[in-house]
Amino acid sequence: MSGTSRAQLCFLLLSVTALRGHARFLDIQDNDISPEGLLSLLNSELKRELPEEFVYRRALRCLDMVAVEGQFTFTAERPQLNCAVFFIGEPSDIISIEYDSVNIDCRGGDFIKVFDGWVMKGEKFPSTQDHPLPLYERYSDYCETGVTRPIVRSSQNVAMLFFRLHQSGSSFTVTFRKLINPFPCNVVSQTPEGSFTMIIPQQHRNCSFSIIYPVEIQIGELSLGQHNDLRRSILGCAGSGDFVELLGGNGMDTSKMYPMADLCYSFNGPAQMKVGCDNTVVRMVSSGKFVNRVSFQYRLLGHQELQQMKGNSVEDVCLRA
Amino acid sequence: MKPVPLVLLITSVLLTTHIPLSTCRPRDLSLMNSQLDDVLLNRAGDDAMSYLVGEKLLQYLQRNLGAQKAGGVLHLPHFPTAQLRSPHEDNSLEELTEFSKRNDDPPISIDLTFHLLRNMIEMARNENQREQAGLNRKYLDEAGK
Numbered sequence: 258m259s260g261t262s263r264a265q266l267c268f269l270l271l272s273v274t275a276l277r278g279h280a281r282f283l284d285i286q287d288n289d290i291s292p293e294g295l296l297s298l299l300n301s302e303l304k305r306e307l308p309e310e311f312v313y314r315r316a317l318r319c320l321d322m323v324a325v326e327g328q329f330t331f332t333a334e335r336p337q338l339n340c341a342v343f344f345i346g347e348p349s350d351i352i353s354i355e356y357d358s359v360n361i362d363c364r365g366g367d368f369i370k371v372f373d374g375w376v377m378k379g380e381k382f383p384s385t386q387d388h389p390l391p392l393y394e395r396y397s398d399y400c401e402t403g404v405t406r407p408i409v410r411s412s413q414n415v416a417m418l419f420f421r422l423h424q425s426g427s428s429f430t431v432t433f434r435k436l437i438n439p440f441p442c443n444v445v446s447q448t449p450e451g452s453f454t455m456i457i458p459q460q461h462r463n464c465s466f467s468i469i470y471p472v473e474i475q476i477g478e479l480s481l482g483q484h485n486d487l488r489r490s491i492l493g494c495a496g497s498g499d500f501v502e503l504l505g506g507n508g509m510d511t512s513k514m515y516p517m518a519d520l521c522y523s524f525n526g527p528a529q530m531k532v533g534c535d536n537t538v539v540r541m542v543s544s545g546k547f548v549n550r551v552s553f554q555y556r557l558l559g560h561q562e563l564q565q566m567k568g569n570s571v572e573d574v575c576l577r578a
Numbered sequence: 579m580k581p582v583p584l585v586l587l588i589t590s591v592l593l594t595t596h597i598p599l600s601t602c603r604p605r606d607l608s609l610m611n612s613q614l615d616d617v618l619l620n621r622a623g624d625d626a627m628s629y630l631v632g633e634k635l636l637q638y639l640q641r642n643l644g645a646q647k648a649g650g651v652l653h654l655p656h657f658p659t660a661q662l663r664s665p666h667e668d669n670s671l672e673e674l675t676e677f678s679k680r681n682d683d684p685p686i687s688i689d690l691t692f693h694l695l696r697n698m699i700e701m702a703r704n705e706n707q708r709e710q711a712g713l714n715r716k717y718l719d720e721a722g723k
Contacts, residue, residue: 263581263582264581267582267585270585270586270589271585271588271589271592311713311716313709320688320698322695322698322699322701322702323702324699324702324703324705324706325702325705325706325709325710339688341688343698345702370686372686376686376687377687377688378687378688378689378690379687396686419686419688447699447703448703469692469695469696469699470696507692535692536692
């Protein structure tokens with residue numbers, strides 16, 4: 258090998274091992290490169306900031322539900338031992354919670370924990386089968402990691418904050434933002450009526466769309482796998498790695514719900530089903546070999562329809578307490 | 579040293595230093611703690627409350643294990659009815675027992691009916707829509723200037 262080609266090879270080897278790059282897009286306005294703009298390249302978080310006067314602010318309650326972006330402050334007027342705030346966004350959002358200022362006594366037993374999902378009566382959404390992280394990683398405690406990692410992101414459009422403040426006068430402020438999720442998996446619907454298309458692009462995961470109302474679901478299009486494999490439909494859904502199931506139940510945990518229908522072959526054209534349960538879930542199981550897609554609409558079941566369903570069925574699968 | 583072997587040496591050093599953090603684990607106390615953590619969490623299953631108790635236990639052990647490092651036997655506190663062994667026992671054991679006594683009041687879950695949850699979502703949506711309408715008005719006012 259000649260000297261120059263050896264030198265070039267050495268240089269190539271060195272560059273391959275030494276360089277790790279991140280591509281970053283910088284939007285320049287008015288042909289003006291400001292020092293802040295350049296310094297933002299070093300900041301790993303590109304924040305979508307609203308001007309100060311446009312930020313929504315309000316006080317947080319001990320039991321609260323937040324669907325609007327903004328800054329929320331909780332001040333304890335008396336000891337508050339069991340408080341929970343639910344955050345919900347649109348189906349294609351993920352939630353970002355940032356601690357702005359926290360004035361609590363960690364050693365005195367105060368805590369602020371963010372949970373990646375919703376917990377109700379001990380049941381979690383998404384269930385442990387549907388969520389990429391193990392349970393203990395879904396809780397993030399301010400007292401442990403809040404200072405080093407002040408921004409917590411959820412994996413879906415719902416998140417929760419649990420907190421306990423013993424002393425009156427303790428307070429904290431969080432900023433709640435919604436970020437775009439291009440392939441939403443695990444959604445809680447804000448409304449009893451709507452439509453959604455769930456796409457799992459060659460990922461080995463299970464995704465659930467939860468509607469916490471009794472609804473009629475109309476599946477418009479189901480595309481499982483690349484080919485309409487007749488062989489697969491003969492095996493039934495149990496053998497298939499890619500299928501869609503309709504679940505109904507009275508809790509948040511999809512693994513504890515009753516299967517109402519299984520769909521394991523692609524089809525076009527509406528197929529509808531009424532599910533008279535407090536929680537109706539469309540769940541897609543994907544092997545990761547194909548791009549799977551399901552489009553569906555849902556509407557609230559009226560009181561009369563529910564009564565009719567109760568009258569028709571011998572056994573009420575979804576018992577009401 | 580000749581250039582090519584030197585470059586190969588630098589290459590190998592740089593490649594080895596790019597090991598992702600997850601593959602490096604300290605081989606000492608924290609390894610055992612993570613095993614204990616797993617045992618507590620897996621045995622307890624999905625119960626969020628037992629996770630919290632397990633976490634407290636872990637914190638207690640981490641604080642006190644330094645003193646017992648020599649012995650191979652772990653003296654686990656008997657909870658929920660743990661007795662304080664000596665007046666010098668630190669607060670964490672008290673904290674742990676007090677905590678496990680509150681088993682019937684789990685702070686990491688909330689009892690809500692679906693009816694209440696639906697109402698809360700609707701109120702939050704209304705708040706969001708009001709705020710979005712206000713923002714839209716402000717943006718249009720700004721754009722109109």
